[in-house]
Amino acid sequence: MKRLLSNNLNLIPDSKLFDYFSILKFLYVRKKQTVHEIVGKSKIFEAFWDPLTLGVMNTSSQKASAKILSNVIKKTLLKGEKYCRIYQPKVSWNNSIIDPCIKFLKNNGCEIELRKSLKSIEIEYNHISKLCFSENTIEIDEQDSVIFAIPPTNLSKFFPYSTLPSNYNSIVNIHYNLPKKLKEKISHQIIGFVNSNAHWLFVKDDYLSVTISNANHLNNLDSNKIANIIWSEICSFMNTNHQIPDFQVVKEKKATVEQSPSNFELVKNLNGLPKNLSICGDWTQTSLPCTIEGSILSGKKAVI
Ligand SMILES: Cc1cc2nc3c(=O)[nH]c(=O)nc-3n(C[C@H](O)[C@H](O)[C@H](O)COP(=O)(O)OP(=O)(O)OC[C@H]3O[C@@H](n4cnc5c(N)ncnc54)[C@H](O)[C@@H]3O)c2cc1C
Numbered sequence: 001m002k003r004l005l006s007n008n009l010n011l012i013p014d015s016k017l018f019d020y021f022s023i024l025k026f027l028y029v030r031k032k033q034t035v036h037e038i039v040g041k042s043k044i045f046e047a048f049w050d051p052l053t054l055g056v057m058n059t060s061s062q063k064a065s066a067k068i069l070s071n072v073i074k075k076t077l078l079k080g081e082k083y084c085r086i087y088q089p090k091v092s093w094n095n096s097i098i099d100p101c102i103k104f105l106k107n108n109g110c111e112i113e114l115r116k117s118l119k120s121i122e123i124e125y126n127h128i129s130k131l132c133f134s135e136n137t138i139e140i141d142e143q144d145s146v147i148f149a150i151p152p153t154n155l156s157k158f159f160p161y162s163t164l165p166s167n168y169n170s171i172v173n174i175h176y177n178l179p180k181k182l183k184e185k186i187s188h189q190i191i192g193f194v195n196s197n198a199h200w201l202f203v204k205d206d207y208l209s210v211t212i213s214n215a216n217h218l219n220n221l222d223s224n225k226i227a228n229i230i231w232s233e234i235c236s237f238m239n240t241n242h243q244i245p246d247f248q249v250v251k252e253k254k255a256t257v258e259q260s261p262s263n264f265e266l267v268k269n270l271n272g273l274p275k276n277l278s279i280c281g282d283w284t285q286t287s288l289p290c291t292i293e294g295s296i297l298s299g300k301k302a303v304i
Contacts, residue, residue: 012047019043023077026070032261035061035069047194054199054213055192057289058169059259068259071287086190097292118150121158127276140276147278147302149295152257152267155279162270165263165283171255172215174230176208177245185238198233208234215251223249256290257283278302 011017022042029038039049040061053061056072076083089096105112122130128146131138140146148155152164183203191201202209210230212218218226231244257263264286273279280302282290288297 012044015044015047022049023073026066026073029066029070031065031067031265033066034261035064035066038066051192051194051199056291057259058171058213058256060214063258063260065259065261065264067261068264068287068289072289118148118158123274126274128274142276145276145278146274147280147299149279149281149299149302151254151281152283153254159273162272163266164270165257165266167258167263168254169213169256169258170215170219170251170253172212172218172226172252173250174210174212174227174247175250176210176227176231176234176247178204178206178208179242179245182238182240182242185240191237193233193237196233198230201234201237210234216253219251219253223251259289 019042022039022044025038035049035053039045042049045061050061053059053064053069057064057068059065102112116133116135118131119134120132121128122132127142128140130140131146148158153166153168156162156164156166186203189203191203193199193201197212198210199213200211202211212230226249227247228244231247235241263283267284268286270279280295280298282292282295282298285294285298285301288294
């Protein structure tokens with residue numbers, strides 16, 4: 001296990017400036033190519049391209065669409081440092097995005113109903129005419145539009161004849177209480193790991209959060225085991241043998257769809273939906289990875 005970036009140098013340890021020219025290969029990629037096909041042989045594959053792909057696309061380089069990563073690189077690395085900054089909410093996502101959004105919707109006359117699952121729909125003359133929830137049904141007038149913002153496997157339940165992405169990748173987060181003694185040993189707020197099970201370590205005031213992307217191999221592994229494996233990696237990084245503190249493991253089994261060329265192709269070819277229905281959600285836009293940004297942009301498109 002190595003720290004991704006050395007403290008004082010701007011280059012990855014053991015790399016040469018020449019190795020970074022592999023970025024140019026992303027200028028021209030074909031839509032069926034994977035990231036591994038483009039830079040699998042690069043000397044900075046393991047220390048840079050692979051962790052970057054996992055972090056951006058939650059998909060292994062062997063499966064991840066090179067076209068999507070190429071789009072990201074053009075919008076970030078190739079535009080300069082200002083476009084590569086990490087954005088994190090000051091307090092929480094609720095505080096930064098969700099609460100202000102709910103306030104805006106309510107102030108503009110929208111009614112929000114939570115915890116109501118759509119069970120079925122009725123379609124007449126290629127228009128959705130009824131939305132049937134567990135406790136009520138909403139009639140849809142001819143001039144009304146409907147927007148679904150649900151994951152592809154849930155959309156498939158209403159349109160079983162459509163072929164949509166059905167394979168997902170999980171993300172596992174492990175949150176540890178951070179003993180004061182250890183906090184003094186950490187000088188960065190975000191630390192990337194390579195050649196390890198842990199990918200990212202986020203250091204908060206009184207806890208540490210570890211993120212593991214593309215984590216389907218951990219879906220069925222006991223949470224205690226996961227927490228212990230990762231804790232031993234943290235100890236090795238911090239050069240300590242401190243006993244494991246209290247922790248919580250969160251497995252999000254359907255964190256994002258697998259962002260492979262074939263899945264993006266399925267989404268692009270999706271047609272035959274009712275005329276008054278638009279769909280949005282991170283997986284519906286086919287030029288960016290499945291992220292909060294992608295889902296917001298897809299929502300904007302759906303209302304135009
Ligand atoms: C652990 C984790 C870490 C992540 N980290 C980042 C990150 O650092 N940066 C980033 O940009 N992105 C991150 N992502 C990805 C990001 O969260 C997603 O891209 C984004 O939330 C997708 O939003 P969405 O609205 O498209 O879909 P979702 O957030 O999946 O929302 C879909 C909604 O549809 C609802 N639904 C489904 N079926 C029905 C039904 N039949 N009736 C009614 N409602 C239904 C679901 O309950 C859900 O609320 C992360 C994801 C996970 C899981």
